Amino acid sequence: MLSIFVSANLFGQWNFSISTSQEYNNNPFHYPDQTSSFISSLNLGIEHEIKSFGLxxxxxxxxxxxxxxxxxYWHQFGFWNATNNLMFGLYVEQRINQLEYEYFDYSNYNAYLKHKASADGFTFLTQAAFTLTSYDQLKDLNNWMGSIGTSINxxxxxxxTIIGGVNFNYKNYYETNLDTTETMMMNSRRFSYTESN
Structure with missing residues (x-):
């Protein structure tokens, strides 16, 4: 794989990056009849920071x-705030496919909160996140997930450094026709609990 990356800091608080990568894959979508392709990707990133806030x-x-x-095409917009002990943010992303595969189009919304504290040489991090994923056509895959966790180092x-932590995820396919028990069994290997309505 060949990659080219360019990054610039514009006017002190603007950051701009652009990169491209080229790769050959002999079956990128795992088709039964192998189909190979060269894959070219173009990536763009623009950030602006104002004190502790960023876009x-x-x-x-x-x-x-x-x-x-x-x-x-995939794109994402986000904003965040980061101080010494508190971080939070919101990201919105979207994938847009060609007409023949537009059923893979989705939108995703993610919010997170992290809090860091220190005491007696230990550092504690508590975090929570909520994600909502919505498909334009594959409604059975629409889901939301909540996550909460803590770690200590x-x-x-x-x-x-010794690091330990625990994380709990709850995922709900809110428009699916799958049986609740089946869904729970599929996700139990990931130590997650999933419920469908």
Missing amino acids: GYYGNYSNFNNMTDRNF KSFESKT
Whole structure:
């Protein structure tokens, strides 16, 4: 894979990045009849920071040389705030496919909150997140997920760090026709609990 990356800091608080990558894959979509393609990706990122607040826009266009009907555009807009102990943000993303594969089009909304605290040489991080994913046509895949977790770490002068934590995820396919028990069993391997209505 060949990659080219350019980044610039414009006017002190604006950041701009652009990159491209080229790759060859002998079956990128795992078709039964193998279909190979060169894949070209163009990535763009623009960020602006004002004190502890930031705004960003990120985009990616992927081109499949031998399967142009699979080309797609993905983009994301986000804002965040980060201080010494508190971080929060909101990201909105969207994937737009060619007409033949527009059923893969989706929108995703993600909000998160993180709080960091220190005491007696230990650092504690508590975090929570909520994600909503909505497909334009594949309504059975529409879902929301909540996540909450905490971690603790301790560093020593020997440059050793011990880190431990726990995280709980709850995912709900709110427009699916799947049986609740089936959905729970599929996700139990990931230590998640899923419920469908």
